[in-house]
Amino acid sequence: xxxxxxxxxxxxxxxxxxxxxxxxxxxxxxxxxxxxxxxxxxxxxxxxxxxxxxxxxxxxxxxxxxxxxxxxxxxxxxxxxxxxxxxxxxxxxxxxxxxxxxxxxxxxxxxxxxxxxxxxxxxxxxxxxxxxxxxxxxxxxxxxxxxxxxxxxxxxxxxxxxxxxxxxxxxxxxxxxxxxxxxxxxxxxxxxxxxxxxxxxxxxxxxxxxxxxxxxxx
Numbered sequence: 001x002x003x004x005x006x007x008x009x010x011x012x013x014x015x016x017x018x019x020x021x022x023x024x025x026x027x028x029x030x031x032x033x034x035x036x037x038x039x040x041x042x043x044x045x046x047x048x049x050x051x052x053x054x055x056x057x058x059x060x061x062x063x064x065x066x067x068x069x070x071x072x073x074x075x076x077x078x079x080x081x082x083x084x085x086x087x088x089x090x091x092x093x094x095x096x097x098x099x100x101x102x103x104x105x106x107x108x109x110x111x112x113x114x115x116x117x118x119x120x121x122x123x124x125x126x127x128x129x130x131x132x133x134x135x136x137x138x139x140x141x142x143x144x145x146x147x148x149x150x151x152x153x154x155x156x157x158x159x160x161x162x163x164x165x166x167x168x169x170x171x172x173x174x175x176x177x178x179x180x181x182x183x184x185x186x187x188x189x190x191x192x193x194x195x196x197x198x199x200x201x202x203x204x205x206x207x208x209x210x211x212x213x214x215x216x217x218x
Contacts, residue, residue, distance in 0.1 A: 004045040005070040006038055007092065015091045016065070025170070026067065033170075040153050040200040040210040044124060045071055048151055051196055051214045054119040059143060061108075061136070062126030066092030072122065073098045080104060080118075082111060108139050117145035124153040125210075131177045137190050141217065150192060150215040153200075154180030160207040180211040193218045 009027035016027065025037040045068075058076035060068055066089030072079045079101045081089050086105045093101050104111065121144055123136075130136050144150055155161060157172075157179040165172060178186075188194065192215040199208030 004042045007067055007070065009034065011095065015088045036201050036209065040212060041068060041124065043198050043200050043212050044151060044153050047196060047198060047212055047214050048120065051149055052120050057118045059118045059121040061121055061123045061140065063122065063124065064089055068122060068124060069093060069098055069101055070096045073100055076120065082108070108136050113143050117143050117148060119145055119148045121148065121150045123150065125155060127152065127183045128154055128178045128180065129175045133178065133183065133186050137187060141191050144217060146217065152213050152215065154183050154211045156180045156208055156211060158207050161209050184211060184213065187215060191218050
């Protein structure tokens with residue numbers, strides 16, 4: 001898989017102006033905060049590169065900011081992005097001339113895809129935003145092909161995460177309903193088996209900020 005393509009902070013700041021769906025940590029003036037936030041996607045890309053086998057169809061679930069699209073577009077034959085707000089993703093597609101990306105602006109509950117499903121589904125920091133996890137998780141299980149893989153990135157919301165938020169003056173989103181640990185525990189009860197994982201920052205083994213994992217159907 002191609003190396004990760006990080007979208008320049010100036011471009012991100014321009015397309016995210018006034019948006020509540022793309023965290024400003026992507027273009028923060030604080031280099032350390034920006035690097036840590038992007039690192040989780042670098043690691044997610046590494047996990048996809050190490051585990052994805054079939055490279056045809058990929059779903060970028062809840063990827064409205066479009067931050068993964070330039071990288072995914074180099075790897076998979078066709079990428080479908082699904083989100084309620086896709087204005088920024090459309091600008092990324094246009095800017096990077098991504099001809100193999102299709103965008104669907106609709107709710108997960110009103111969406112379905114034909115069998116046999118996606119070879120890979122990327123859900124980067126999105127599942128924690130669902131108050132009721134059963135809706136997205138059952139859909140992801142249904143949409144994933146029998147031998148496909150689900151890739152997730154999730155904020156831990158542990159004590160280090162809380163401390164760093166206070167230190168840097170970052171407010172917790174009101175719609176972070178679950179910790180990464182809770183979401184992963186739920187996935188494990190709903191027909192998903194974790195096959196690989198890494199944490200971000202890379203060397204935070206005891207209290208990581210993000211859990212990045214690959215899952216297959218049980």
